[in-house]
Structure formats: structure tokens, C-alpha cells
Amino acid sequence: MANQLLFIFQGNQLLVTNSESSPALPNKSFIDLIKSVILRDHQVGFYEHVLCRAIEVSEDYTPSAGYRFTGLRTLFGVFDEQLISLIGRALQIVEWDRSHQYCPKCGNENTRHEHELAKVCPSCSYRSYPRISPVVMGLIVRDTEILLARSPHFAPGMYSAIAGFCEVGESLEMALHREIKEEVNVSVDSIQYYTSQSWPFPHSLMVAFTCRYVSGIIIPQPEEIEDAKWFSIDALPLLPHPVSVARKLIDFTVANIKARYHALH
Ligand SMILES: [Zn+2]
Structure with missing residues (x-):
């Protein structure tokens, strides 16, 4: 019978082999070792034509020799994006089934x-x-500057684009205008869709846009935004991980501004 790839979760942690640099996922033969502790089991799709299963095991399961549990975030940049996205889907299905x-x-x-x-x-x-919860993300551009902000839970020194959950009854554009006004007190126009990304922590769909600054002086929203300011594209702070949609949005926008600037000068 064809092989299978097993995404085995305990809570939100995924079972991988011990290797730090190139961890691997268990395959079909592993199922015999965990049969008695499986809580739920779903087929979630295919990775390179191999069927993938999302399995949750009970809290009392201790990893077999050579295996460990790890958070999905630690695998960013280790597994390719297609596999990460499939594991993210698996994590959301397991969480949904459980709840x-x-x-x-x-x-x-x-x-x-x-x-x-x-x-x-x-x-x-x-x-x-x-459940899928849409989150709008907006990168605000003013000439050769972009507006970046940091929330108190970010890593020290890291800044990112403005983001927030869509509220019931809102379009994505309405949510974006409201979030930007609330978080940094700025008005924007020329909203342009860039890309989207499923973000399984726990069930967000990030929808990223660029937009153009119109008016307003930055006033960070108390408690939500620790600091917000304009950054020249030549002097950017620490940015989010390259696999995140925020970073892709920033990189794309900065490249666009540079291309436009060079075309004019
Ligand atoms: Zn009922």
C-alpha cells in the first residue's frame, strides 16, 4: 500500500524526528506505535502525491525514541511552503474537530x-x-517611506504592517480603513490587494494590501500599538520572518518603490 505522511499533534505541537537541522515526519508504519492513543484522524490532502493525515494523540503519549514534539513556527524555513501550508491546514482541522x-x-x-x-x-x-477569521493587513506608503508599527508582544525591535480582524458586517476595505484609523490615526486611499495567506494560529486568513497615505499624524492606539513611525525604505528596522505574509508585503512594496524611484531619477 502507498506510503503516507503523518502529521501527529499533541495539542498544537507536531511530532518530528530529533534532528534540529533536517527534522522529518513519521510515515505510515508509525501508526502501529500510536494506535492506542489516537483521539482523531483526518485525511488532509497530498504532498508530492503522498496522502497526508492529521492525527491527534492523547496527552499521556510520550514520543518514541528519536522523535520530539515541536511548534509549527519552528519549522518555517525548514519545511517548504507547500508542506508548511498543509501542516497548517492539518493543525486547524485538528483544533476544529477538538472544539x-x-x-x-x-x-x-x-x-x-x-x-x-x-x-x-x-x-x-x-x-x-x-472557522476562518479574516485579518486585513495594510502597508501604508508615503513617497519613499512606509509606516510600520509594533505591538507589545513582538520580538524586541521588530516592526510590521498594520493588521487587525475583520468585524462582522464589514468589507475588507472597510476593515482596513477602520483598523488603520484606530491603530495609528491615519487616513489612506488607493487600497490595492497584494496576496493572502492562511495563518493557523489559530484560524486566520491574512489578506494583505498596500495603500497610500492621505492625512493624519501618527497616534499609536494605547495598549495595541507600542510604537509606530515612518521608515525610509533605506533604513528599515527588524522585520517579520520571510515566510510571513507581512514580510512578503513589505519586501514587495519596498522593491516597487525602489523601481519607481529609479525610473524617475
Ligand atoms: Zn443540534
């Missing part, structure tokens, strides 16, 4: 839908799907 054991409407125990990634209540037929 949707019961019907939110009538409290009965849910069952799994046969074909869809959904839970069905056998009593009232209510369906529960995995």
Missing part, C-alpha cells in the same frame, strides 16, 4: 459528515464547519 464535539445549537454530540469537512448534529441537523 466542535458538540452541537452549538442543541448540545447533542456531533457526528462527522460523510463527504464534507463538516460536523453534523444527529438531533437537529445543524452543521458546523471549520
Whole structure:
């Protein structure tokens, strides 16, 4: 039978081999070692034509010799982006399965839908799907400067683009205008979509935009924003990890400004 790749989680931690520099994932033969501690098991897709399964094991499981549990973030830049994104999907499915054991409407125990990634209540037929929370991210440009901010939980010295959750009833553009006004007191226009990225901590969909500064003096939102300022593209601070959508948005925008500037001068 064809091989399989196992994404084995305990809580939010993933099982990999001990090697720090090139950790590997367990394959199908590993299933015999964990049979008795499996809490949930979903097929999540294919990586290079190999079926991948998301499995959660109970808290009392201790990794076999040669294996360890690690956070997904530690694997950024170690595994390729396709694999990271599939593991992120697996992590979200496991988390959703764990937190949707019961019907939110009538409290009965849910069952799994046969074909869809959904839970069905056998009593009232209510369906529960995995939750996705859109987060808008905006990089504000003013000539050859960009506005970057830091929240208190960032690594020391690191700055990033403005970001915040979309509220119910809002379009992405409305959310972006509101978040930027709230967090740094600035007005923008010329909002342009750049890219999006699933961010499984715990179930965000990051949607990244560039926008143009119009007016306003920066006033950081108390408690949310520790510091915010304009940075020249030639003197940028510490930026987020290259795998993050924030960093891609910043790199893309800076490259664009440079290209435009050189074309004019
Ligand atoms: Zn129900």
C-alpha cells in the first residue's frame, strides 16, 4: 500500500524526528506505535502525491525514541511552503474537530459528515464547519517611506504592517480603513490587494494590501500599538520572518518603490 505522511499533534505541537537541522515526519508504519492513543484522524490532502493525515494523540503519549514534539513556527524555513501550508491546514482541522464535539445549537454530540469537512448534529441537523477569521493587513506608503508599527508582544525591535480582524458586517476595505484609523490615526486611499495567506494560529486568513497615505499624524492606539513611525525604505528596522505574509508585503512594496524611484531619477 502507498506510503503516507503523518502529521501527529499533541495539542498544537507536531511530532518530528530529533534532528534540529533536517527534522522529518513519521510515515505510515508509525501508526502501529500510536494506535492506542489516537483521539482523531483526518485525511488532509497530498504532498508530492503522498496522502497526508492529521492525527491527534492523547496527552499521556510520550514520543518514541528519536522523535520530539515541536511548534509549527519552528519549522518555517525548514519545511517548504507547500508542506508548511498543509501542516497548517492539518493543525486547524485538528483544533476544529477538538472544539466542535458538540452541537452549538442543541448540545447533542456531533457526528462527522460523510463527504464534507463538516460536523453534523444527529438531533437537529445543524452543521458546523471549520472557522476562518479574516485579518486585513495594510502597508501604508508615503513617497519613499512606509509606516510600520509594533505591538507589545513582538520580538524586541521588530516592526510590521498594520493588521487587525475583520468585524462582522464589514468589507475588507472597510476593515482596513477602520483598523488603520484606530491603530495609528491615519487616513489612506488607493487600497490595492497584494496576496493572502492562511495563518493557523489559530484560524486566520491574512489578506494583505498596500495603500497610500492621505492625512493624519501618527497616534499609536494605547495598549495595541507600542510604537509606530515612518521608515525610509533605506533604513528599515527588524522585520517579520520571510515566510510571513507581512514580510512578503513589505519586501514587495519596498522593491516597487525602489523601481519607481529609479525610473524617475
Ligand atoms: Zn443540534
